[in-house]
Amino acid sequence: MSDPTRMTAAALADALASGDLSSEQVTRAHLDRIEGVDETIGAYLHVSGDSALAEARAVDERRAKGEDLHRLAGVPIAVKDVMTTTGIPTTAGSRMLEGWVPPYDATVVGKLKAAGLPILGKTNMDEFAMGSSTERSAFGLTRNPWDLDRIPGGSGGGSSAVVASWQAPFATGTDTGGSIRQPAALTGSVGVKPTYGAMSRYGLIAMASSLDQAGPCARTVLDTALLHEVMAGHDPLDSTSIDAPVPDVVGAARRADVAGMKVGIVKELTGEGFAPQVQARFDEAVQHLVDAGAEVVEVSCPNFVYALGAYYLIMPSEASSNLARFDAMRYGLRVAPEGVDAPSAEQVMAASRDAGFGDEVKRRIILGTYALSSGYYDAYYGSAQKVRRLIADDFATAFEVADVLVSPTAPTTAFRFGEKTDDPMAMYRGDIATIPANLAGIPGMSLPSGLAEDGLPAGFQVLAPAMADDRLYTVGAALEQRLVSAWGGHLLEQAPELATTKGA
Amino acid sequence: MVDLSRDDVAHLASLARIDLTDAELDTMVGELGQIISSVEAVQQAPIDAVEPMSHPMPITNVTRPDEVRPSLTPEEALAGAPDSELSRFAVPRILTED
Numbered sequence: 001m002s003d004p005t006r007m008t009a010a011a012l013a014d015a016l017a018s019g020d021l022s023s024e025q026v027t028r029a030h031l032d033r034i035e036g037v038d039e040t041i042g043a044y045l046h047v048s049g050d051s052a053l054a055e056a057r058a059v060d061e062r063r064a065k066g067e068d069l070h071r072l073a074g075v076p077i078a079v080k081d082v083m084t085t086t087g088i089p090t091t092a093g094s095r096m097l098e099g100w101v102p103p104y105d106a107t108v109v110g111k112l113k114a115a116g117l118p119i120l121g122k123t124n125m126d127e128f129a130m131g132s133s134t135e136r137s138a139f140g141l142t143r144n145p146w147d148l149d150r151i152p153g154g155s156g157g158g159s160s161a162v163v164a165s166w167q168a169p170f171a172t173g174t175d176t177g178g179s180i181r182q183p184a185a186l187t188g189s190v191g192v193k194p195t196y197g198a199m200s201r202y203g204l205i206a207m208a209s210s211l212d213q214a215g216p217c218a219r220t221v222l223d224t225a226l227l228h229e230v231m232a233g234h235d236p237l238d239s240t241s242i243d244a245p246v247p248d249v250v251g252a253a254r255r256a257d258v259a260g261m262k263v264g265i266v267k268e269l270t271g272e273g274f275a276p277q278v279q280a281r282f283d284e285a286v287q288h289l290v291d292a293g294a295e296v297v298e299v300s301c302p303n304f305v306y307a308l309g310a311y312y313l314i315m316p317s318e319a320s321s322n323l324a325r326f327d328a329m330r331y332g333l334r335v336a337p338e339g340v341d342a343p344s345a346e347q348v349m350a351a352s353r354d355a356g357f358g359d360e361v362k363r364r365i366i367l368g369t370y371a372l373s374s375g376y377y378d379a380y381y382g383s384a385q386k387v388r389r390l391i392a393d394d395f396a397t398a399f400e401v402a403d404v405l406v407s408p409t410a411p412t413t414a415f416r417f418g419e420k421t422d423d424p425m426a427m428y429r430g431d432i433a434t435i436p437a438n439l440a441g442i443p444g445m446s447l448p449s450g451l452a453e454d455g456l457p458a459g460f461q462v463l464a465p466a467m468a469d470d471r472l473y474t475v476g477a478a479l480e481q482r483l484v485s486a487w488g489g490h491l492l493e494q495a496p497e498l499a500t501t502k503g504a
Numbered sequence: 505m506v507d508l509s510r511d512d513v514a515h516l517a518s519l520a521r522i523d524l525t526d527a528e529l530d531t532m533v534g535e536l537g538q539i540i541s542s543v544e545a546v547q548q549a550p551i552d553a554v555e556p557m558s559h560p561m562p563i564t565n566v567t568r569p570d571e572v573r574p575s576l577t578p579e580e581a582l583a584g585a586p587d588s589e590l591s592r593f594a595v596p597r598i599l600t601e602d
Contacts, residue, residue, distance in 0.1 A: 103581065240561065331586070379544070383551055390551070
């Protein structure tokens with residue numbers, strides 16, 4: 001039997017079902033891998049080895065008794081630290097929540113537990129999911145397994161990095177403006193932002209409620225689909241959760257047939273602004289889809305040019321409201337202001353928020369406060385909401401002529417640490433191709449399209465109409481089959497071996 | 505570049521209940537001006553007569569019967585509190601002398 005950490009979640013599920021491997025063996029192998037390489041990568045904020053092994057043994061016992069188990073039962077998983085977990089600290093990458101152990105599970109976490117997936121730990125992220133590089137975590141950065149001097153993307157850089165460095169077969173993420181898809185692109189993995197409302201937001205520490213969406217991260221399209229199926233579904237605890245059947249994403253990934261499908265290339269998301277090598281990998285991938293029987297059409301979404309502006313007004317506005325809950329009264333950090341006797345609640349609040357929030361979070365809260373302030377509301381937030389409608393209309397028009405839309409996921413490959421930290425707009429522009437989907441609520445996937453000349457992965461994005469998430473998996477799986485065949489194996493097999501620092 | 509003064513940012517920070525140091529204020533004035541100048545491009549979009557869209561899906565108010573259901577115990581609810589007393593959250597003084 002091969003090394004369990006090198007197997008896909010689908011293969012692990014098969015090996016567990018047939019008895020070739022036990023969940024305890026699989027979970028232990030991953031914990032050993034974490035012990036061996038995570039000091040180098042920095043992807044886990046908390047490793048919950050004991051509870052993961054206990055769950056693994058429990059699943060093994062239930063399987064031995066012949067119980068009817070979920071098909072992924074016993075396959076271990078990593079969870080983004082923005083999702084609440086009982087018994088495991090949840091910080092959202094912020095000092096504000098350092099050491100906090102939630103009294104309840106996020107609904108998606110409850111679903112993972114109900115399916116019997118041992119939770120290996122919580123993954124690093126930009127503080128409160130604000131960032132595109134995982135340099136903004138209060139607890140240290142995460143490194144890209146392809147090049148340790150480079151970012152793994154963000155805010156879900158921890159989740160994509162554990163998957164890309166064989167420290168978990170799959171992981172959960174959240175995507176507000178691209179935080180699942182952009183890190184997937186930069187690490188050579190697969191990430192999906194489902195239709196808004198397809199997965200519960202209950203227990204996700206909110207950044208921008210009308211944009212935030214949980215989703216799966218994995219190494220293959222099929223593994224992403226298997227996890228999508230576990231996480232999705234209506235939740236009465238989230239009033240924005242969609243009460244409709246989950247599309248058959250696993251069936252779609254297995255089918256992988258694009259013959260006769262119309263694939264729309266979004267004119268505004270190609271060419272200018274995209275690195276030539278990223279564009280070249282994209283063009284080659286499109287040709288693979290054509291070879292597989294898809295028809296290519298060009299579509300125009302003229303209002304996408306305003307998407308970045310609309311997003312960076314709506315997101316901070318909602319964030320400034322959501323993060324008002326961190327007031328040092330009921331949970332989180334409480335700091336007394338210096339030199340004040342018997343300070344008031346307001347003074348404690350202001351001192352705590354200064355001490356607990358990092359620069360990017362403060363910047364976005366203050367930007368949101370500005371955008372929502374009287375006198376500026378119509379000019380900024382009001383205009384942004386109108387642009388949001390134009391973008392949704394652009395998508396609707398495009399989907400009249402195309403079944404799916406495609407583009408490169410990110411304009412460049414992974415950049416070096418510190419390269420964009422002093423220029424917020426340069427950082428924000430990296431999300432140009434992913435943001436429109438969040439504004440409109442439609443689903444999107446990123447999968448690897450190959451390596452650019454710098455030896456780093458480039459991402460290919462697929463977008464589908466709301467509730468047609470299954471189309472992402474059909475197209476993604478068809479493309480993956482052809483690319484893996486052309487590469488002679490999975491792209492991640494080409495990543496440099498990581499030195500083992502201890503343990504295994 | 506938007507004309508955003510240091511006093512403006514200090515006022516916004518106080519509205520947002522964040523004490524900023526002088527150094528933070530200095531940095532933030534420049535950065536916010538730059539960001540706002542970039543995002544105000546939304547006003548150039550053809551938005552006359554466009555209905556604003558606050559949410560990607562149509563939202564309806566969701567209600568449920570008013571009945572007792574399992575929830576957190578007082579101990580669980582208070583488990584993360586910075587300070588508590590007699591099964592209640594203890595907070596700094598709310599009323600000031602002003």
